[in-house]
Amino acid sequence: MSLELNAITKSFGALIANDGINLAVNDGEIHAILGENGAGKSTLMNIVYGLLQPDSGEIKVDGKVVTINEPSDALAVGIGMVHQHFMLIPVFTVLENIVLGHENTSKVGKLKLHEARERLMKIANEFGFEIDPDAYVENLPVGVQQRVEILKALVYEAKVLILDEPTAVLTPQETDELIEVMKRLRAQGTSIIFISHKLREVKAVADRITVIRRGKVVATAQPSASQEELAALMVGRPVNLMPDKNPPKVGAPILVVKDLEILDPSGRALVSDVDFEVCAGEVLAIAGVQGNGQSELAEAMVNLQSHVRGSITVGGVEIVGKSVHESLHEGIAFVPESRELNGLIGSFSIAENLILDTHREAPYTKGFALSPKAVAIRGEEQAKEFDIRYQSIQDPVSSLSGGNKQKVVVARELSRPVKLVVASQPTRGLDVGSIEFVHERILAERDAGRAVLLFSTELDEVVALADRIAVMYAGKILAIVDATVSREELGLLMAGVKK
């Protein structure tokens, strides 16, 4: 089935999210839509799926104009969508989630599932999906949950499948599996619209690439285009994907971790036998697949974990047993893994978020009183220094884009006197321009003689920034290797294979 969008325009108030967008998706094609956060990709897809109505323009399916007022209309013409945040009910089984909204019942209202089950298994076999229809969704890994979403669309005969940032939530392995699934779907004749801002994946899987910038189609590229070319199209200027790195000037050890063990409340070890050092002027990256104890280890650096044994010293001062506040003030900058959840208070203003850690100090606090004026002045200074784009410093931080939100976190954390920078997934979900900014900032800290401890699941990022790489697997550090190590070897270590 082919899908054609002609001159789709959609505006929200003064903001034109989609400005005369033309797009053609051919039968059995994987068509990537590449663009930064806020470029208008999701708006466009929500229009196609009937969640939004365009101000003007038309949608054609197999050459015929269709009107799509709501998702059921989209499903009826064969358009299915897998959202970035899954629309599944965790306490329902796979089968129950799939029949949801299309339940077949007997006359007395009893749910008839056997037909749906047969249909699900038939489709799953056809496309080569292994799935247990009676498993509860909450017990499934994220990658499998995503496959349930895809199956759901396929069961209702979607011929065009929209995948909205499908890899944002996946581990590298799961991403590879998803790419395989996409290729299989293509082989069976399903067209896929693949929305992403990750260049490597887009290149790996797409047949054609449409680049959107500020609501307009700026180019249609071939997957043979280089990452630099694609990034430049996306951002509108040449982008430095591999930041320039000066040779490290390594100084004395700043962070020394010895015999560290982190337990969960029931006493099970989440992290054990961890020993390492980070010196002034170097970046130690902790690589590994999500869920191997990195999150806990990162949190332990500022005492956000409560059951910790062993020793962590920063500049010779023992951190274990101190409060979070005291740890931060020993000279640790901490960029948490989730800026929405742990980094920022969404309803607080930008200025307030910038002093979340230092609000009890002068000039913000005098005695008991907090001076909103001093907070605002400081906020404006910091926003300027870190290039945070905002309308008013009193706006809630939740109104900022992802990149600017992360800049708020980074600005706050680097504004204290810092010896050690702990950054956990600092570029997760950011666009190319913001990633560049964060990377440069991290390297600038390293060159200024700070010790940097970077936690990242993105191999590209680890390789680009690290001087040494520690790979975590099953709560232990499997090996600490030099940054010149090959990707293959790193991949093996991340899978737990040690030579």
Add this chain to the structure above:
Amino acid sequence: MKKVWERIAGSALLPFLSFLLAFFISGFFIAFSDANVLKTVGHPGKFITTALSTVGNAYLALFQGSIFDPNLTAGHGFMRGFYPLSETIVTATPLILTGLAVALAFQSGLFNIGAQGQFIFGAIGASYVGFHFTFSPVLHVALALIAGVVCAALYGGLVGLLKARTGAHEVIVTIMLNYIAGFFILWILKTTTFLRPRRIDPIAPDVKPSAQLPHLAGADFRLHAGILIALVAAYFVWWILNRTTIGFQFRAVGANASAARTAGISVSRVTISTMALCGALAGLGGAVHVLGSQYALTADIGGSFGFDAITVALLGRAKPFGTVLAALLFGALRTGGRTMQSNTTTPLDIVLVIQALIVLFIASPTLVRFIFKVKNLKTNAAMTAKGWNG
């Protein structure tokens, strides 16, 4: 200045529309529960006029019973007509303070169901100092107030301590502590320390005149200085929340506890201090109630001040000044409801219907938006829904 006004108008719109709707719908309840109206069902014309006059009379009585009653001016002068307003304020005063105790907790992400118990402890503390000791007038009032505040702050702080140390959910703990306070006052009023001499029913001696809050509008009106205390407390809560370091921490924990923790704010310290402060406010309410209008501690001193406080805080959108207005409204409904019951055929229970409907509409902004076709209605749904899952 215009912007500030727009902001106030914006956030007051939902409560105001809910208020209108509640009165409109309660009109039907009044009409259809009235025997005279029901008799005329067969005659449409007569039915409508009777219904309208019944509802009109009920609401007129509600107004006369709560704000101004011209019947009272005869022989006593014009000002005497405001006697109901004085009663409204006397009823609203403790409610403002308990409402603040709930609103402040909301701002820190806590659901304080325990204002009732904290109120009772405040009343006990103030009463004891009020009747047992003798001091010079101003000092005596101050000490009695402080005693009430301290008792209740400890009682509220206990909740915070339990939550911070053991993770016990504050909703459960406060509900249980309300029972304990309710039975504690029954017991204490039977002890020789508290039981009024030559009485067997549970009542304590009147607090000494030196501990009584002064009247503000002469002996004819019960209006006392408690309202000033309540207004200062409301301002104090606003100041704490918006202009102090500790208030910043309260709001930070309320809005996103894990981000607050990551930035080095101690969530347990905030929980304990919030609950202690909430206890202090509710306790001040109890103290003011005893020292301003009741004078004697009785077993039912708490009334429903602590429970209505939840509704009041909700109606006031957990904002200090909103809470003051909401408490005044509830005070008016309560006092006016009594006049309505005695002067018309409409029962006092209609007031509960009105209160319940107001809350119902506030909690369902989509409905109000639909009925009045207003866009951009400022809602605070997070507040209504939060708190239960800790």
